[in-house]
Amino acid sequence: xxxxxxxxxxxxxxxxxxxxxxxxxxxxxxxxxxxxxxxxxxxxxxxxxxxxxxxxxxxxxxxxxxxxxxxxxxxxxxxxxxxxxxxxxxxxxxxxxxxxxxxxxxxxxxxxxxxxxxxxxxxxxxxxxxxxxxxxxxxxxxxxxxxxxxxxxxxxxxxxxxxxxxxxxxxxxxxxxxxxxxxxxxxxxxxxxxxxx
Amino acid sequence: xxxxxxxxxxxxxxxxxxxxxxxxxxxxxxxxxxxxxxxxxxxxxxxxxxxxxxxxxxxxxxxxxxxxxxxxxxxxxxxxxxxxxxxxxxxxxxxxxxxxxxxxxxxxxxxxxxxxxxxxxxxxxxxxxxxxxxxxxxxxxxxxxxxxxxxxxxxxxxxxxxxxxxxxxxxxxxxxxxxxxxxxxxxxxxxxxxxxxxxxxxxxxxxxxxxxxxxxxxxxxxxxxxxxxxxxxxxxxxxxxxxxxxxxxxxxxxxxxxxxxxxxxxxxxxxxxxxxxxxxxxxxxxxxxxxxxxxxxxxxxxxxxxxxxxxxxxxxxxxxxxxxxxxxxxxxxxxxxxxxxxxxxxxxxxxxxxxxxxxxxxxxxxxxxxxxxxxxxxxxxxxxxxxxxxxxxxxxxxxxxxxxxxxxxxxxxxxxxxxxxxxxxxxxxxxxxxxxxxxxxxxxxxxxxxxxxxxxxxxxxxxxxxxxxxxxxxxxxxxxxxxxxxxxxxxxxxxxxxxxxxxxxxxxxxxxxxxxxxxxxxxxxxx
Numbered sequence: 001x002x003x004x005x006x007x008x009x010x011x012x013x014x015x016x017x018x019x020x021x022x023x024x025x026x027x028x029x030x031x032x033x034x035x036x037x038x039x040x041x042x043x044x045x046x047x048x049x050x051x052x053x054x055x056x057x058x059x060x061x062x063x064x065x066x067x068x069x070x071x072x073x074x075x076x077x078x079x080x081x082x083x084x085x086x087x088x089x090x091x092x093x094x095x096x097x098x099x100x101x102x103x104x105x106x107x108x109x110x111x112x113x114x115x116x117x118x119x120x121x122x123x124x125x126x127x128x129x130x131x132x133x134x135x136x137x138x139x140x141x142x143x144x145x146x147x148x149x150x151x152x153x154x155x156x157x158x159x160x161x162x163x164x165x166x167x168x169x170x171x172x173x174x175x176x177x178x179x180x181x182x183x184x185x186x187x188x189x190x191x192x193x194x195x196x197x
Numbered sequence: 198x199x200x201x202x203x204x205x206x207x208x209x210x211x212x213x214x215x216x217x218x219x220x221x222x223x224x225x226x227x228x229x230x231x232x233x234x235x236x237x238x239x240x241x242x243x244x245x246x247x248x249x250x251x252x253x254x255x256x257x258x259x260x261x262x263x264x265x266x267x268x269x270x271x272x273x274x275x276x277x278x279x280x281x282x283x284x285x286x287x288x289x290x291x292x293x294x295x296x297x298x299x300x301x302x303x304x305x306x307x308x309x310x311x312x313x314x315x316x317x318x319x320x321x322x323x324x325x326x327x328x329x330x331x332x333x334x335x336x337x338x339x340x341x342x343x344x345x346x347x348x349x350x351x352x353x354x355x356x357x358x359x360x361x362x363x364x365x366x367x368x369x370x371x372x373x374x375x376x377x378x379x380x381x382x383x384x385x386x387x388x389x390x391x392x393x394x395x396x397x398x399x400x401x402x403x404x405x406x407x408x409x410x411x412x413x414x415x416x417x418x419x420x421x422x423x424x425x426x427x428x429x430x431x432x433x434x435x436x437x438x439x440x441x442x443x444x445x446x447x448x449x450x451x452x453x454x455x456x457x458x459x460x461x462x463x464x465x466x467x468x469x470x471x472x473x474x475x476x477x478x479x480x481x482x483x484x485x486x487x488x489x490x491x492x493x494x495x496x497x498x499x500x501x502x503x504x505x506x507x508x509x510x511x512x513x514x515x516x517x518x519x520x521x522x523x524x525x526x527x528x529x530x531x532x533x534x535x536x537x538x539x540x541x542x543x544x545x546x547x548x549x550x551x552x553x554x555x556x557x558x559x560x561x562x563x564x565x566x567x568x569x570x571x572x573x574x575x576x577x578x579x580x581x582x583x584x585x586x587x588x589x590x591x592x593x594x595x596x597x598x599x600x601x602x603x604x605x606x607x608x609x610x611x612x613x614x615x616x617x618x619x620x621x622x623x624x625x626x627x628x629x630x631x632x633x634x635x636x637x638x639x640x641x642x643x644x645x646x647x648x649x650x651x652x653x654x655x656x657x658x659x660x661x662x663x664x665x666x667x668x669x670x671x672x673x674x675x676x677x678x679x680x681x682x683x684x685x686x687x688x689x690x691x692x693x694x695x696x697x698x699x700x701x702x703x704x705x706x707x708x709x710x711x712x713x714x715x716x717x718x719x720x721x722x723x724x
Contacts, residue, residue: 167269174273175220182254182278189263196269 004119008090010037013112015094016142018046020118022088026053031146032154034121034129035092037112042099044112045121045129046092047155049144053088062086092118093142093151095135105134126162130169133176140180149187152177153194160195170195202233203283204312213247213286213668214308216315220276224249229672230341230683230694232318232326233285237309240293243302243318243326245692247668248284285315286665288691291325302326302690320345326690335379337372337646337684338695347684347695349376349644351385354688355588357643358614358624360596362631362659367648367678370396371700373592373627374411376646378709381416381542386588386623388542389533389567391560393551393594398422398544399435409701412544415709421536423529425520425559426548439532441545443562444525446479448515452562455599455608459554460511465504472498483523486512518555530566537567537589553598560593565609567591568622575620588621596626597633605635614638632658644686649676665692 007029008020018037022028028051029035038044055062062085066075076082097108121129129135139152156173160166174192181188202222208214214235218224227249235242253259258278265271287309289302302325323345330336334348354376361376363369374397380386390397398413399422413420413436421438424430430437450470453460457467474481476495486509488494491502500508515521536543545563547556571586578585593599593610605611613624615638626642628634632654640662650656656673660666663685669692673683676694685692699705 171269171272174269175277178254178273178277185255185257185261185278188278192263192270192273196267 004036004122004125006117007035007120008118010112010114010116010118011089013114013116015107015111017049017091017093018044018112018118019089019091022090025083025086025088028088028090029120030154030158032151032156032158034126034155034159035118036121036125037116037118038097039116042108042110043097044094044108045096045098045103046094047135047139047151048090049093049142049146049151051088051090053086056085056087093139093144095138096129103128105129105132105138107138123162126159130159130163133173136173136176137180149190149194153191156191156195167197170197200317202227202315202317203281204314205235205309206282206312208285208308210287210305210308211664213244213284213665216283216285217252218276218281218283220280222281224251224281227281227283228341229675232323232340232343232693233283234291234316234318234322235285235287235309236314236316237293238313240290240309242287242305242309242313243289243291243322243691244285244287245668245672245694246283247286247665248671250282250284251279252282253279283315284668286668288665289326291322318343323347327693332383333385335383336698337375337379338680338682338697341681341694341696347689347693349379349684349688351379351383351688354644355380355386355590355623357687358626358638358641359644359646359686359688360626360628360631360634360639360642360659361646361648362628362650362655363648363682364650364678365629367676368680368682368697369627369629369648370394371680372646372648372682372697373397373625375698375700376625377412377542377592378415380590381412381419382709384540386590387537387540388544388590388592389537389564390542390544390592391556391563391594392544392546392592393556395429395433395435395546395548397592398546399430399433407701410706412542415706416542419540420542420544422544422546423533424546424548425550425555426546429548430546435546437546438536439527439529441520441529441559442525442527443521443529443559445482445516445521445523447525447562448482448521448558449562449565450474450481451565451607452558453512453515455561455604456511456515456554456557458603459557459598460514461507462511463504463507465501466508466511469500469504469508472500482512482516485509486516514554515558518550518552518558520550520555520559530563530570533563534567534570537587540587553595556595557598561599561608561610564591564613568609568613568620571622572620585621588623590623590625592625592627594627596624596628597630600626600634600638602635605638611635611638614641631655634658636661642686644684644688646682646684647673648682649678650674663692 008022010018011021012019029048033048036043036045069075096105160169163169203216203218205214206217229246231246263270287305290305291302327347328334330348333352335351336346336348338347361369361373377388397411400408400410413422423439423441424437425441427440453470454467473485477484491505533543574586599608599610613622647659660669680697683694
């Protein structure tokens, strides 16, 4: 089993989601990817729905520095302090948790703990999580700053990569969506258009 | 393991239940007339698909259809947003409660609960419902897409009058022949067939021009062929047992009354027949024809000249029938009864005389007398506490001529259809215009076997009195035009669409008449 990659640390947490900061600038997990945090007692699963790189101090915005530089890398090279003055964060929507060995696709009883390590899930974990599509309902009902269709499509596309038969997985997910979105044809069509291979 | 089709989503006992198809089951594989089982929480139900339809969760889908050229989208939507629905009418409970365990399938009195699983019926289920071939049951064919046999309970069948219907060329004759073979094979009753087109006794050709054997060839020792037209029989190399001749003196006024329409007689003329026969006695027909005018009428008879002319013209048509003669050398009725009493089945061929006048006259005349004898025998058996006569099945073609509302009350066939069950005589009615048959007679029929019918009125009249009439209507009108029939009534526990049993191959003949000696004899004949 592949070792899970550590991608950050929780810096803000609520019942429905958490914000984590990356250890390295720009090293946030991709949109829609499945991450987990917490110890063996209560493991939380989240789907990355938003990421941002901002100044460390909210009041101080970075200024443009590249006028005399040849390339982007050169800016960071000549101002090494930048990596410390900026930070990359990502937000994850909690879509499930694990108690003992059992995986539940619903909100956890407790939110994540601050400074909890956040790991990118391995393909095996993704596969196990993808056995049920109950999490789709959580995403569809969440009020997020990103378009829901985009997030659903991104997470399904990403999950499908962990499966041997991507198409089968996507068709099954599509059918689940068709039931959930039976009253919202446009949204359904938008998602289906984004997840087809 | 039977394939799962879907789940029950709504319905009622009166109208049947709606089944939503699973996405794995293709609606194009469904067919009306197929059997399904429904696994209720406590009972198992048995029913038939009576309609297939398309549904969708959102009406907007039909207004702005999705891009189904993309197989992914098509696959996702199939069974979720768009789905197939089946209309199933449950008709039997085949398992689950004590009565069913002990006494076999029972009629339904309730519907399965919500979301009960619906599966295609397995061979075992169908066997459980229709039984297996034994000394009482005769296999008439197989259900759609199945190998199991559908068996008719012939003992039940011959207790009541039955009908075989269908448009011309849909296989009525074959179906009727199968039934007759079944009755013969199981010895359920004696048959008397009024064979208008000479197809039941000896070989004839099917629509593809193949020769097919008929009853006399399959059961030589148990079938007697009577003929009205000796010449035609001889030309076709039929070995006949008796040549039927009918004397003028055997024709009664009732026989003429039935021919009123065919002979174009007026009501007054029919009335005059009664008067004349009262006056002249047995020789009334000859005497009437011999008269030159009303002045020759005997005293006391008041018949108008035009009426007499009308009557004479009609009677002349009758007298021209070649098998009629002043005095018959032998009594046909006694001969027929003799054969029937011995358990031999009688087929009366009409040869060239396919004219409806001849058919109605002969069939009615003979049946009336046979009926009287049976009635006597049954009453006697009742009084003396002996065994009643063997059940008799009389087969008539073009039945709407005998049983139309105008004459059904007068003809003997109407009487038989209505009440002769008590005297062990029943009818097998073969007809292509069931709407022409009196509704009272139709409603008394025990089992109806119907091939394709497309005339609305015919369909309606065949299905009169059925609880699930509307459902069966769609089944009936979608039958294939060959080798398929819908059977419902007493002899089958549920209405069933069958692909009729093969008829015409050497193997089929062996199945019908397993008696090896007979078979050898037949083979010899054919070599």
